Amino acid sequence: xxxxxxxxxxxxxxxxxxxxxxxxxxxxxxxxxxxxxxxxxxxxxxxxxxxxxxxxxxxxxxxxxxxxxxxxxxxxxxxxxxxxxxxxxxxxxxxxxxxxxxxxxxxxxxxxxxxxxxxxxxxxxxxxxxxxxxxxxxxxxxxxxxxxxxxxxxxxxxxxxxxxxxxxxxxxxxxxxxxxxxxxxxxxx
Numbered sequence: 809x810x811x812x813x814x815x816x817x818x819x820x821x822x823x824x825x826x827x828x829x830x831x832x833x834x835x836x837x838x839x840x841x842x843x844x845x846x847x848x849x850x851x852x853x854x855x856x857x858x859x860x861x862x863x864x865x866x867x868x869x870x871x872x873x874x875x876x877x878x879x880x881x882x883x884x885x886x887x888x889x890x891x892x893x894x895x896x897x898x899x900x901x902x903x904x905x906x907x908x909x910x911x912x913x914x915x916x917x918x919x920x921x922x923x924x925x926x927x928x929x930x931x932x933x934x935x936x937x938x939x940x941x942x943x944x945x946x947x948x949x950x951x952x953x954x955x956x957x958x959x960x961x962x963x964x965x966x967x968x969x970x971x972x973x974x975x976x977x978x979x980x981x982x983x984x985x986x987x988x989x990x991x992x993x994x995x996x997x
Contacts, residue, residue, distance in 0.1 A: 867927015
């Protein structure tokens with residue numbers, strides 16, 4: 809696997825090594841050993857999958873400590889714009905984001921460390937999205953930011969009038985008004 813660094817330390821894109829022939833392709837989608845050597849020393853404990861249609865926007869979500877989560881995400885079918893926002897107060901990249909297009913064809917994966925809000929928008933008619941989490945889901949620990957916070961400046965690559973949100977995702981606060989954020993100096997792993 810090739811690890812591609814982004815403009816925010818710790819947020820990386822992973823490209824697997826594909827083996828193609830007349831039968832199709834094969835790749836190793838995950839190796840705990842390689843991941844810990846090249847990306848982060850964490851252990852994933854839960855795999856999730858979602859299916860969504862064009863215009864669905866999920867995010868920007870995170871879990872607060874002690875249930876903070878890292879995520880390793882990928883697309884099986886279709887395409888999304890996947891976004892990680894640094895929400896660690898005191899970080900040199902606080903409030904900045906990284907966006908990457910993940911598709912069933914490019915097989916890229918995106919690692920979002922603890923201390924970041926995460927979301928994605930669906931760019932194709934349908935998408936199947938998978939992700940690994942390094943902590944179990946804890947509803948009492950949920951946190952989120954407004955997807956359309958103008959201070960974040962995220963171009964979700966779908967028209968605002970075509971965005972499909974859950975009822976919960978319609979009512980999140982802007983980053984500047986968030987009641988809870990991570991501390992950059994706090995050890996999260």
